[in-house]
Amino acid sequence: MSLPPLDYVAPRTLKETLKALSDERAVPLAGGTDLIVNLRNSEDPPKNLLLVDLKKVSEFHLIEEEDDHLKIGSLVTLAELASSPLISKFAPALALAAESMGSIQIRNRGTVAGNIVNASPCADLAPPLLIHEASLLLVSQSGRREVPLSKFVKGPYRTDLRRGEVVRLFSIKKMHDGGETFYKLGRREAMNKARMNFAAYISLNGAGKIKEARFSAGSLTPSPMRYKDVETFLEGEKPDPRVFKRAAEMVKNKIFEITGVRWSTPYKAPVSENLTLWVLKEATRIAKGRR
């Protein structure tokens, strides 16, 4: 089906954008890889939509260093994320995640904010953003607020984004002492919805023990999440297979505590455990290489 009749504006400044978004018919348009497809497929599309195209606002496209943080504009595309030297240096797992998504065409179009605001349980950028303690700067005509990603996503396809608000940027912690990685399991080599996706970060202290551990996973629970119990357990331990095995078991148990047993459990339980083990080992291997 073609799109329903709608109005379209493409503001050039943040101020104009916020004014446009204050219209109650307004829907923000980023890459459109979800929004436009859903509008076309909708049996009963909303009438009198006002699409507010965010692409022309230059400050939505920045990637900048600020002290111990990186600022990533909401409209930065997946392709830009995958090829940014700053991202590769301070958040390589995020670059890997962006690179794993869709196809070249989708990566040229899809944006960071789009991936997060759509709030799919399998959003590939969520696990690396979570380990980097990402927060979103949300702005509207009535003000601005900063919300951590872990609180922003409320459930499958539900977020804390309010009417009239737009994501201005993501702020993530730079991490470069340790090693980090991202792993996505899909059925094929491209154009995948993740069956599971993981991000892990490990740094080691002088004694070779785990100084800091961060671990997150997506597609396995209603929303992607960090496993803080597991991180606490790992910190101070020696990075050996026995410890990682125990951590992987904890992750698996946590998942099935949340979701209960489903048809897919006989597969997802052992495989999530295997892959947790693998990403922890891989992050450790990279961390060792850095020292």
Next chain:
Amino acid sequence: MRYISKPVKRVDAKEKVKGKALYIDDIKLPFMLYGAVVRSPYPHAMVTSIKTEKALKKKGVVTVVTAEDIPGEKNVGIVDKDQPVFAYDKVRYMGDGIALVVARTMEEARRATKSVDVRYRVLKGVFDPEEAMREDSPKVHEGGNIINYHKVRRGDIEKGFKEADIILERAYKTQFVEHSYLETEGVIAEITENGAVRIMGCIQNAFTTEKDIARVMSVSISKVQIIQTIMGGSFGGKDDVMTVMAARASVAALKTGRPVKIVNTREESMLESYKRHPYKMFYRLGLKKDGTICALEARIIADGGAFASTTPFVSWRSNVQAAGPYRVENVKIDTYGVYTNNVYTGAMRGFGSPQVNFAIESLMDEAAHELSMDPLEFRIKNALKDGDITATGQKLTHRVSLIETLKKATSASKWREKRFSFEKNNRESERYKMGIGLASSLRGVSLGAEGADAAGVEIKVEVDGSAVVEMGLTDMGQGIKTVIAQIVADELGIPIDKVFISPYDTLRVPDSGPTVASRATTVGGGAAKEATTKIIETLKEASKEAMGTREVEFVDGFFVSPRKKMSFEEAVNAAFSQGKPLNAVGWYKAPPIVWNEEEGKGEPYFTYVYATQVAEVEVDTFTGKVKVLKVVAAHEVGRAINPAMARGQIYGGVAMALGYSLLEEFETREGRSRTLNFDNYLLPTSLDMPEVEAILVENPDPLTYYGAKSLGEPTNELLAPAIANAIFHATGKRLRELPMNLEEVYLGKKLEKK
């Protein structure tokens, strides 16, 4: 020969690459209306009433067409006339169409479909073919749920199993698969000023469609004109589904007096179009300790879905090829096609062979394993050779190239070396395990006992020496236009750019039957050769008369007498001035075959092709993910008229079979599906493709022109068992169900969705 056996460029490449080729979706006629189909919300229900008043009031709607508007027969079908153009008494699957809303725009037509008020009395459905075979199950059609039964009998099966040292009993299962042609189905129908029905569309088998249209529209076949538009892929898929669509559009054109276009969305295409049959196959194999196969028994059940379609033919090919390319003295095969309320199933590249090959070639590996033999040695020991007798009792009189393909494929893939080195690797590697597996086949060329197997090609030579070819065979991307152009150019001794293959129009081209069964090169090539022979004969006569000699030979494009010679153009000019006819129809009829359906014996095909594919895989034992690293495919083709396109067939067939092996599944539960677009129905991407090494084995067949045989389908029938066997080599897990997805590879068995 300047063109035959050379990698000639496709004659239709340029217009396709430049975007100038017109597909049905590009074509718009003056005053044209658009039709959208009202489909059933239930897989099995009686239609109790159809009310159209509300829909007729919707914006842009011109009319709503139902079965009541059909002037002639209400049903169509290739074998049985069991498929309604518009469901009038009951619906038998979710894709059944009840009415066609005709409106000024496609959008208006689609929106108004929701306003057609159809009432149903829901019936209990049947979705499992084995259940459907039981007496007390719901009946999809009045005559019962068995569409067909075929058998093969050879020797004494009881005696065979008594002689066996080992008996293996195994069950294999395959899935529904969509053709996934890039272009969805589309037609435009109109009634011409002289009352004929003119249809344009991507119709694979226009001569099948025209006969059903004549019945539905109650006109003579001569008043049905089908103009085939350029096909955006078909793979066997644009056959009877197109007849139904063309019939709906024709009835609407009659009712409105205007051209009516119907084009399916991808979702409609997936919902409505027939699929490759899912099979359940139960095999019993008797083996002697020395590795001889002494008995083979199989019970095969094909889910035909709601309509017979080509199920009787598809399952017949499965039936006669179910024992694989091996010498077996004692054979008993029973094959059933069964109605269910699932999506109907029909022709798809392979036509009943991908399923049975998955079973028999997996079973051969299981047998070799049981005997502690190398799978290659075991196959060579039992392989059919020159002069051997097949499972149906046919003595093979052509060169049997099976062992040659086995040897060439395994040598190119370094079989022995890799069997050993992969096993060594697997003892050391924790996560990734490597495996190499193979599969072989024999395949009957062309239609066999399905029906008359003949084709015609008409050539008209113009006064400037160029030639127009009218051919009743479809180029759906496989390249038959190029192959015929090569043959005509070579036989007439003219440059290929002087040969023009005319667009396909049933008013002009000879009825050559369906373009199926990988037959076009064999039968069309034969017909083209016959036609050129007639033209050359006429030109010899003309040049004799012009040169005043008694003897003329046609050598290197010249008509040569002992003293003089004439060029092709000069001879053509002479013929024209002498008033001689320079158009000729060549006709090719395949050699006879013999099939005794009662006894399950005979010579079902006049010749066969043979092939072996070897697959190398890497299995991620942490996740069940299979990466196919390399495929070596050795195919005996008789003779490759165009080796570049022949290799292309192999690459394409392997790509398509990769999806069948690992990813693709049209999922249905109680007749309903959620895999209606390519977000959920997963095709392999270019990044999933392994390196493919194509090996053409050429042993020209004595019974065909140029010795050419088949290739399109054989390329798509072997990869699944080769991969299954490679996975077994890598992991020791034997997978007996397709597709071999993450869950099955990891767990060793299918994980049922609940």
